[in-house]
Amino acid sequence: MTTTAPxxxxxMDPVYLWIIIPTLALFTLAITLPTVMGLFMSFTNSIGFxxxxxxxxxxxxxxxxxxAILQSYAFTFGFAIVTVLAVNVLAFLLALGLTARIRALxxxxxxxxxxMVISGIVIAYVFNFLFSNSLPALGxxxxxxxxxxxxxxxxxxxxxxxxxxxxxxxxxxxxLIYIAGLVTVPREVYEAADIDGATPLRxxxxxxxxxxxxxxxxxxxxxxxxxxNAYEIIVGLTDGGPGTSTRSIAMTIFTGFSGGDYAFQMANxxxxxxxxVAITLVxxxxxxxxxxx
Amino acid sequence: xxxPLSRRAFLTAAAAGAVGxxxxxxxxxxxxxxxxxxxxxxxxxxxxxxxxRYNQEQSAARVVLDTATNLQAAFLRGSPPDVGCLNYNxxxxxxxxxxxxxxxxxxxxxxxxRPEVQQLADQYATFPGRxxxxxxxxxxxxxxxxxxxxxEHGVEVPTTWTGFLAACETFQAAGVAPLYGTFKDNWTxxxxxxxxxxxxxIDVPEFFAAITELGTAVGPDSPRSFQRxxxxxxxxxxxxxxxxxxxxxxxxxxxxxxxxxxxxAAMYLQGPWVFGELAKTDPDLSLGTFPLPMTxxxxxxxxxxxxxxxxxxxxxxRQQEAARDFVAYLMRAEQMDDFNAxxxxxxxxxxxxxxTDERIQDMQEFYDDGRFYLGPSQLVPLAIPLANHVQxxxxxxxxxxxxxxxxxxxxxxxxxx
Amino acid sequence: MxxxxxxxxSATVLLSxxxxxxxxxxxxxxxxxxxxxxxxVDGNAFSLPWPLSWDNFAEAWTLTNFPRALGVSVFIxxxxxxxxxxxxxxxxxxxxxNWERRWVRLAxxxxxxxxxxPFPVVALPQVxxxxxxxxxxxxxxxxxxxxxxxxxxxxxxxxxxxxxxxELEESARLDGATTMQTFWRLVFPLLAPMSATVAIFSFxxxxxxxxxxxxxIADPSLQTVPVVQKIFQTxxxxxxxISFASYLMAMAPAILAYVFTQRWVIAGVTQxxxx
Numbered sequence: 001m002t003t004t005a006p007x008x009x010x011x012m013d014p015v016y017l018w019i020i021i022p023t024l025a026l027f028t029l030a031i032t033l034p035t036v037m038g039l040f041m042s043f044t045n046s047i048g049f050x051x052x053x054x055x056x057x058x059x060x061x062x063x064x065x066x067x068a069i070l071q072s073y074a075f076t077f078g079f080a081i082v083t084v085l086a087v088n089v090l091a092f093l094l095a096l097g098l099t100a101r102i103r104a105l106x107x108x109x110x111x112x113x114x115x116m117v118i119s120g121i122v123i124a125y126v127f128n129f130l131f132s133n134s135l136p137a138l139g140x141x142x143x144x145x146x147x148x149x150x151x152x153x154x155x156x157x158x159x160x161x162x163x164x165x166x167x168x169x170x171x172x173x174x175x176l177i178y179i180a181g182l183v184t185v186p187r188e189v190y191e192a193a194d195i196d197g198a199t200p201l202r203x204x205x206x207x208x209x210x211x212x213x214x215x216x217x218x219x220x221x222x223x224x225x226x227x228x229n230a231y232e233i234i235v236g237l238t239d240g241g242p243g244t245s246t247r248s249i250a251m252t253i254f255t256g257f258s259g260g261d262y263a264f265q266m267a268n269x270x271x272x273x274x275x276x277v278a279i280t281l282v283x284x285x286x287x288x289x290x291x292x293x
Numbered sequence: 294x295x296x297p298l299s300r301r302a303f304l305t306a307a308a309a310g311a312v313g314x315x316x317x318x319x320x321x322x323x324x325x326x327x328x329x330x331x332x333x334x335x336x337x338x339x340x341x342x343x344x345x346r347y348n349q350e351q352s353a354a355r356v357v358l359d360t361a362t363n364l365q366a367a368f369l370r371g372s373p374p375d376v377g378c379l380n381y382n383x384x385x386x387x388x389x390x391x392x393x394x395x396x397x398x399x400x401x402x403x404x405x406x407r408p409e410v411q412q413l414a415d416q417y418a419t420f421p422g423r424x425x426x427x428x429x430x431x432x433x434x435x436x437x438x439x440x441x442x443x444x445e446h447g448v449e450v451p452t453t454w455t456g457f458l459a460a461c462e463t464f465q466a467a468g469v470a471p472l473y474g475t476f477k478d479n480w481t482x483x484x485x486x487x488x489x490x491x492x493x494x495i496d497v498p499e500f501f502a503a504i505t506e507l508g509t510a511v512g513p514d515s516p517r518s519f520q521r522x523x524x525x526x527x528x529x530x531x532x533x534x535x536x537x538x539x540x541x542x543x544x545x546x547x548x549x550x551x552x553x554x555x556x557x558a559a560m561y562l563q564g565p566w567v568f569g570e571l572a573k574t575d576p577d578l579s580l581g582t583f584p585l586p587m588t589x590x591x592x593x594x595x596x597x598x599x600x601x602x603x604x605x606x607x608x609x610x611r612q613q614e615a616a617r618d619f620v621a622y623l624m625r626a627e628q629m630d631d632f633n634a635x636x637x638x639x640x641x642x643x644x645x646x647x648x649t650d651e652r653i654q655d656m657q658e659f660y661d662d663g664r665f666y667l668g669p670s671q672l673v674p675l676a677i678p679l680a681n682h683v684q685x686x687x688x689x690x691x692x693x694x695x696x697x698x699x700x701x702x703x704x705x706x707x708x709x710x
Numbered sequence: 711m712x713x714x715x716x717x718x719x720s721a722t723v724l725l726s727x728x729x730x731x732x733x734x735x736x737x738x739x740x741x742x743x744x745x746x747x748x749x750x751v752d753g754n755a756f757s758l759p760w761p762l763s764w765d766n767f768a769e770a771w772t773l774t775n776f777p778r779a780l781g782v783s784v785f786i787x788x789x790x791x792x793x794x795x796x797x798x799x800x801x802x803x804x805x806x807x808n809w810e811r812r813w814v815r816l817a818x819x820x821x822x823x824x825x826x827x828p829f830p831v832v833a834l835p836q837v838x839x840x841x842x843x844x845x846x847x848x849x850x851x852x853x854x855x856x857x858x859x860x861x862x863x864x865x866x867x868x869x870x871x872x873x874x875x876x877e878l879e880e881s882a883r884l885d886g887a888t889t890m891q892t893f894w895r896l897v898f899p900l901l902a903p904m905s906a907t908v909a910i911f912s913f914x915x916x917x918x919x920x921x922x923x924x925x926x927i928a929d930p931s932l933q934t935v936p937v938v939q940k941i942f943q944t945x946x947x948x949x950x951x952i953s954f955a956s957y958l959m960a961m962a963p964a965i966l967a968y969v970f971t972q973r974w975v976i977a978g979v980t981q982x983x984x985x
Contacts, residue, residue: 016808024821048369118964123941130735216747257365269834369834
């Protein structure tokens with residue numbers, strides 16, 4: 001109900017300015033300025049202090065030839081894709097269960113949401129112990145060779161451990177979004193399907209999934225964005241090892257800086273930034289189209 | 294320009310006060326505050342005591358010990374400590390190269406340093422016309438061995454490569470792990486097997502001078518390269534892997550200290566910093582050290598050293614005078630001797646007392662003769678994840694391609710330097 | 711008659727089994743924390759501890775200087791939660807009530823753009839900046855948590871505010887209330903459910919954050935609980951029982967808070983999800 005009366009251009013209450021301007025200032029100082037500073041530095045050979053000089057695009061050229069950097073991108077993207085799928089499949093199944101007629105519903109929901117309140121690095125340390133000590137002990141007892149040494153020192157399997165722990169700690173948020181979505185599906189829709197004699201699987205793929213597609217999209221976008229920043233769980237589990245096989249992009253940026261590579265890592269960050277923007281835009285585009293269809 | 298101290302102090306105090314800590318950190322007198330950074334974990338209690346003594350003996354300055362600040366971040370923040378006393382390595386050398394450390398060449402203490410030792414610092418990098426760091430203590434590293442286990446199996450300290458392998462086989466045949474490995478912590482591999490194998494076979498300073506000269510040209514076809522010069526030493530290193538205990542791959546440094554002190558292996562490739570840890574488990578352990586022989590000529594043996602502690606004062610310190618005074622205090626001969634005796638280090642000055650501890654005594658002659666080399670792992674910039682590469686090689690990665698990767702890293706680093 | 715209305719026992723059993731994946735690591739944490747050193751090193755994580763070693767907590771308590779770390783974490787979390795709720799709601803209010811102005815809409819999109827900025831991208835310049843401003847301490851972390859939360863929170867609040875009819879406020883204004891009075895008396899209470907959501911997200915974000923405090927806070931003795939775990943880990947990693955006592959203490963406050971508030975937490979997060 002919009003009124004068609006002409007918009008009266010009132011003078012803005014100065015109070016609004018007193019709110020908006022300082023907030024924008026804080027934001028600019030905390031986010032925009034560092035972004036610009038970092039971008040500027042990426043064209044130098046600075047270590048963050050002391051003398052430096054412009055070296056043009058050399059940092060960017062070096063990045064594209066650096067196997068360690070490329071490996072960190074490959075690892076991070078592979079990890080993000082696998083994890084986002086694992087998290088979403090598991091969280092969706094759990095959400096189906098937790099919206100069904102079950103006993104102990106409140107307790108079960110509370111348990112599955114619990115990991116949300118536990119800090120990633122702490123739980124990573126707990127799992128680190130399980131992976132390095134308990135599982136190998138179990139593996140030795142059962143005579144399974146690949147299990148009797150820690151998966152964390154196995155270059156081919158260490159990433160799986162990281163996926164498991166990240167999934168463990170990321171399920172709650174995703175789960176809650178799915179529960180929120182599933183309760184919006186009207187019961188009558190299912191009743192109608194039951195009358196038509198639809199199998200449970202058919203009901204899932206033809207009714208439930210299309211109705212909660214928007215929620216799937218949200219979870220995918222949030223998940224990818226989070227997992228691309230993977231850092232603390234890796235710190236707690238492998239610290240990037242064995243070798244450099246589980247170094248994420250964030251970790252490369254921070255450890256590179258400790259090694260005196262400020263400018264170079266700023267160039268790395270700039271590329272990472274562009275990629276994240278591109279991915280998010282593509283995802284949003286995709287989602288909007290999906291919703292219109 | 295650095296911000297006025299008062300604002301930083303105010304905000305820190307505000308934060309501290311708000312969490313109910315009181316303002317105990319603020320000085321009530323007007324003595325200059327000298328922030329002294331020393332992060333070597335073993336020596337923290339020692340320096341804490343030393344600082345307390347210094348604060349009592351004079352009244353011009355008050356030294357505050359800082360043990361955990363991330364230095365790179367502290368310099369980045371524009372608030373470096375006033376005096377640093379820590380391991381001198383590639384990271385510190387980069388600070389120095391960019392001119393953020395002050396010149397100490399006019400201090401009388403600088404003249405007492407042994408030239409070969411000062412040269413170790415110059416191997417990393419130099420800043421024209423300045424002496425930026427004063428070596429305080431040198432750590433010499435070689436193979437630590439359990440005398441009781443050696444005696445029990447009638448094994449003599451080996452002086453040649455074949456002798457060493459024979460010793461390992463004797464232990465293995467007797468069901469004793471010859472070497473205790475902590476492969477999970479990759480730094481232990483870099484400072485141990487990797488450095489010992491290289492230092493015993495190649496001329497370390499000469500090699501690094503050559504590839505620094507080559508810069509971006511380092512690669513498969515360059516006259517000197519990691520893949521060319523390091524290949525044989527790395528093959529030797531890999532020969533040692535089977536002589537470690539079975540679960541070496543999943544053991545970490547603390548596990549190793551516990552196990553070795555309990556006599557679970559005959560030898561341990563660690564530096565003197567580990568003796569204190571071993572003594573925690575068994576103070577009566579009888580240990581000795583010998584350089585890992587890599588050739589058939591006993592005269593080729595050398596010990597690995599590093600500048601375990603070196604002193605420096607940042608240009609950005611606002612307490613230059615007080616900082617220098619404290620450095621001079623630290624560098625007094627009896628003070629340095631006391632430290633080295635306690636932490637099993639070797640003196641850096643011409644007037645230093647020799648080591649008397651039986652655990653490191655055998656390395657003294659090598660040190661005095663200048664038969665030592667700086668650990669090659671220390672001379673590779675941190676931007677190259679060398680320890681990770683070493684770990685991969687130990688765990689079975691292809692040597693040629695891994696070393697070729699290090700070459701490429703080196704060339705790329707030179708390209709954007 | 712409808713299948714849906716019957717209790718699904720199979721789902722209940724399956725979910726209960728799945729719940730073990732959450733409970734087992736927590737069970738291990740508790741039992742390990744209570745073991746003696748000998749029991750801890752035998753590698754059997756699932757055995758029950760006996761005798762109970764309560765000293766582990768005392769030792770971890772002093773080794774990590776737990777009370778101080780907890781104090782810093784509480785300080786950061788409380789200020790960040792309050793700051794996030796107040797600043798974002800005020801900001802969203804100011805934007806929503808001046809939406810007809812072009813520059814206001816631009817300001818909104820400007821702030822929204824930060825949703826794209828991953829923390830690692832700005833982290834290092836932020837270290838430099840906070841250092842030079844004397845904010846390399848918990849206060850700086852609070853400021854950054856608020857700045858980083860601004861985008862998402864403003865999005866939540868404006869979506870809500872723009873659905874609130876302006877007539878309500880107009881009547882308050884006719885009674886002579888100023889803009890701020892209108893906000894406090896009328897708008898802020900209306901925003902309560904959204905504020906709860908923002909508060910919960912902000913709590914979880916600040917309380918569990920590792921990356922930002924570890925980089926920004928210069929003085930290690932002013933570090934937060936998660937960061938202290940890492941410092942502790944590198945120094946005392948061989949004493950598993952003490953490490954686990956420390957992990958348990960790090961987890962406990964949030965878990966306890968959650969046990970008592972889980973109904974609201976779940977509702978609050980869900981609310982944020984549908985917006």
